[in-house]
Amino acid sequence: MSKTNKLPTMKDVAVAAGVSLGTVSKVFNGIPVGAEYKNKVDAAAKMLGYQVNEYARGLRASKTNTIAVIVPNVIHPFYSTLADMCCNKLSEKGYRMLLATTSFDPQTEQQCIDMVQQNKVDGIIAITYNPELDVKEDIPFVIIDRKFHHRVPCVSSDNYAGGQLAAEKLVEKGCSNLLFLGISSHVPGEADKRNLGFASYCQTNNIKHTIHRVWDEDGFDDIKAFIDSSIKNGKFAYDGIFVSTDMLAIQVMDYLKKHDISIPEDVQVIGFDGIPKFGFDGYYCSTIKQPLDKMAATAIDILLNQEINSTPSLVCLPVEYCEGDTTK
């Protein structure tokens, strides 16, 4: 451990360099200054080991170099991977990440937003489901996966195309009687487009298909009941399923296996998200992978340039089919 008495301030640097405070400030903020002065300041700063005090800066300039990331939790791979990527990309750009979790609770979501706004962060990236979030206008905001307000840009993967792609792949692999299985929240979001894309492909190409969506409060029990009712004489009524998330797909497949329905022989399954299998290179199931890295990068870009460019209101990034062992 190094002993530390008191951190050097800009004033110390100014004295050591024999220049004024304003000049030191300019040097650290990249404002042009005579080369001779710049050198003196840099040398003095290095000698003293000066580091800018973010709190003084935050107070005066309302520029905190901090971006808040608000997600339901950081346990589910989807959120944790996104948070991880945000963290990396932000630190590359010289920003710090304030992370807050909401546990999907609308009230906590609002509290996080409030807390974070009070702290004058330079921007907010959020995945929230509170339908009536109150957001101040003066702080850059990007939301992921839910078009929420016409002034708040939304970044998502192309859920609609993903649904089409899933149907296309299932058909390509020989399925002819498709099923969509999904759990939806009452708060509409981009993810709802997965079944729409799926249905669109099937209609266009005249494929027999069924859409089964349940509300989140009914949850998995409803899905189980539906599966039960779809089994006649040990045979499952469908030969291809598109499940709205990988997590749900895993549970669905487990339930099917308990009924001696084998995957991918009897039914092929495609999920959505692209969660990598823990400990391996592959995936838990064949899946439509969301480009989390690009989503994080895009959200950050929009955030950091929100005033400069004309910001789009919705950005959909391309998804990708990833083969697992749940399709033939």
Added chain:
Amino acid sequence: MSKTNKLPTMKDVAVAAGVSLGTVSKVFNGIPVGAEYKNKVDAAAKMLGYQVNEYARGLRASKTNTIAVIVPNVIHPFYSTLADMCCNKLSEKGYRMLLATTSFDPQTEQQCIDMVQQNKVDGIIAITYNPELDVKEDIPFVIIDRKFHHRVPCVSSDNYAGGQLAAEKLVEKGCSNLLFLGISSHVPGEADKRNLGFASYCQTNNIKHTIHRVWDEDGFDDIKAFIDSSIKNGKFAYDGIFVSTDMLAIQVMDYLKKHDISIPEDVQVIGFDGIPKFGFDGYYCSTIKQPLDKMAATAIDILLNQEINSTPSLVCLPVEYCEGDTTK
């Protein structure tokens, strides 16, 4: 969105309440003040929607209500779960979490520490592996899983007891020729005690056992070679394995299965960490579970009371055996 012009300051509150600035400050800091004054201030604050500006406070009082959490990444369930719990517990206590990731890179680790110290956070919780980290003395610091400096308290699970427990369970389940498999870093940490506890139990109880540790740079290839050499005529030489982490256990089991060695019939396997199986209630393997929630809580407690109590230098929290389907 609500329109916002300018956030109210303490001065505004003082004026609205008809009291002085100092009194307002006292009210918000819980310093005793006449009931009549307190009421006036509270009412005015509520009316104006006042929220304290953390940057001004951070500047003046060097009290930022922010704790930095530094982990290698937030993708691996061990780290992400820990981060999630820290986030929850910190927000319960009125703290915010600044999260930084290091990718295991010693240089990045040092940068994170520096960055975070410059920002005058109120404390740091870190999982780092840089052997010669330079830490300032004046900021509360707790490290997880690696006793690193006598002045920096370390919180870990009881790795030694975990090793003993793993051996005990394997023996209890009928194993008589045990194997420890682990990948170690050159930077010593608490996790190294897993094999020590394991060996201790075996010696004390006179159990035949083998310890096989490899260095991280050799990685899994070395493990594979060892497994290959332990298979004679399709029979694996050991009937019980304790693997240093669940993640490695998964990979080991996959490799064993490829050699037609079945688990738990031919070999029983116990891992370490307690990573829950994605999408299910259970675990990827029978495992020694680290009490991540208690570790987070303890780290935070120590951090927040570091000056008050005499802080311990090492806290080991009890582990727990969790049954998976890799033991009989």
Added chain:
DNA sequence: ATACATATATGAAACATTTCACGAAACACT
């Protein structure tokens, strides 16, 4: 009723930075 001790509200100073109006210096042009 006076003096003294105690409790508590007050307001200015300090925290480390950015910004801005000002002035000095350098330069070009007539």
Added chain:
DNA sequence: AGTGTTTCGTGAAATGTTTCATATATGTAT
């Protein structure tokens, strides 16, 4: 040489808190 213009360093003001020395009010004892 004198004037006008531009460039750029300077130092004071401002940011919103907390803290501390001071002032005021309250209560007790003589």
